[in-house]
Amino acid sequence: MASPSAMEAAGTDSDGREFKSSQEMWREQVGDDVDDPKKTQWYREGVAYWEGVEASVDGVLGGFGQVNDADIKGSETFLNILLHERFGDAGRNQHLVAIDCGSGIGRITKTLLIRYFNEVDLLEPASHFLDAARESLSQEHFVASDMHKATNFYCIPLQEFTPDAGRYNVIWVQWCIGHLTDDDFISFFKRAKVGLKRGGFFILKENIARNGFVLDKEDRSITRSDLYFKDLFRQCGLHLYKMKDQKGLPEELFAVKMYALTTEAPKKVHKTRSKVQANRPAIIK
Numbered sequence: 389m390a391s392p393s394a395m396e397a398a399g400t401d402s403d404g405r406e407f408k409s410s411q412e413m414w415r416e417q418v419g420d421d422v423d424d425p426k427k428t429q430w431y432r433e434g435v436a437y438w439e440g441v442e443a444s445v446d447g448v449l450g451g452f453g454q455v456n457d458a459d460i461k462g463s464e465t466f467l468n469i470l471l472h473e474r475f476g477d478a479g480r481n482q483h484l485v486a487i488d489c490g491s492g493i494g495r496i497t498k499t500l501l502i503r504y505f506n507e508v509d510l511l512e513p514a515s516h517f518l519d520a521a522r523e524s525l526s527q528e529h530f531v532a533s534d535m536h537k538a539t540n541f542y543c544i545p546l547q548e549f550t551p552d553a554g555r556y557n558v559i560w561v562q563w564c565i566g567h568l569t570d571d572d573f574i575s576f577f578k579r580a581k582v583g584l585k586r587g588g589f590f591i592l593k594e595n596i597a598r599n600g601f602v603l604d605k606e607d608r609s610i611t612r613s614d615l616y617f618k619d620l621f622r623q624c625g626l627h628l629y630k631m632k633d634q635k636g637l638p639e640e641l642f643a644v645k646m647y648a649l650t651t652e653a654p655k656k657v658h659k660t661r662s663k664v665q666a667n668r669p670a671i672i673k
């Protein structure tokens with residue numbers, strides 16, 4: 389018997405109510421039809437929630453501003469490995485460009501991305517967050533005499549965004565994809581692939597539900613399980629290049645994982661025969 393897909397797994401909402409499957413939950417929350425007014429309402433209420441939040445590190449981290457340092461450290465280690473593996477030493481002489489999706493006040497750009505990328509674009513639908521980002525990132529930064537700057541500030545949601553073809557080495561998506569329905573998740577990543585340069589990749593950093601999903605009725609978002617994400621990556625035609633758990637977060641919070649996703653399948657490592665096998669008598673063919 390075929391095993392049920394992760395999206396058929398049961399889940400709950402923030403009040404502890406159970407749903408038999410994510411399909412049941414989505415039908416109820418956003419309807420079946422792409423033009424269903426419930427879907428417009430879902431997105432409107434999600435952004436409205438953030439419009440009521442103070443433009444500060446504590447605000448964008450849901451009152452857990454103290455996790456900022458651990459989060460950035462974990463991301464930096466992961467990013468360093470990936471940049472080295474994907475762009476090698478040549479990366480140092482390349483003009484590197486990233487986009488920070490659902491950037492909030494530009495926390496990740498300011499403390500991490502701007503140091504590694506010559507240009508960073510920010511996308512954020514809550515305008516007061518984007519204004520705060522623009523203000524704090526207005527100067528140009530010099531890293532070892534090399535110019536680094538925040539270039540474009542897009543005030544739109546991810547479900548409406550299509551990047552310019554071939555602009556980005558890295559498309560960074562952190563703590564915002566839970567606002568997108570499954571259909572919009574898939575169509576966003578499918579569209580966004582064209583935005584990657586050769587060797588480019590996505591980094592998705594997200595909270596992880598233990599099973600199925602958890603619907604947050606307050607900010608209109610869902611937390612998906614690792615299996616749920618992997619099911620969606622497959623439907624996007626993306627390959628999981630590397631993943632890592634974020635360490636050092638308070639126990640009461642969801643676990644957090646970082647996924648590096650590529651459009652091409654990872655290269656197969658050709659196994660050489662082990663010495664034991666290679667040295668034993670064998671028929672000449």
Ligand SMILES: C[S@@+](CC[C@H](N)C(=O)[O-])C[C@H]1O[C@@H](n2cnc3c(N)ncnc32)[C@H](O)[C@@H]1O
Nearest residue numbers: 438448490491492495514545546562563564567
């Ligand atoms: C938890 S905050 C994280 C902000 C930032 N990524 C960070 O880690 O500092 C969630 C962000 O997602 C944004 N957001 C909400 N709905 C979105 C959507 N449909 N598309 C993109 N971003 C969205 C919110 O406005 C908010 O800035």
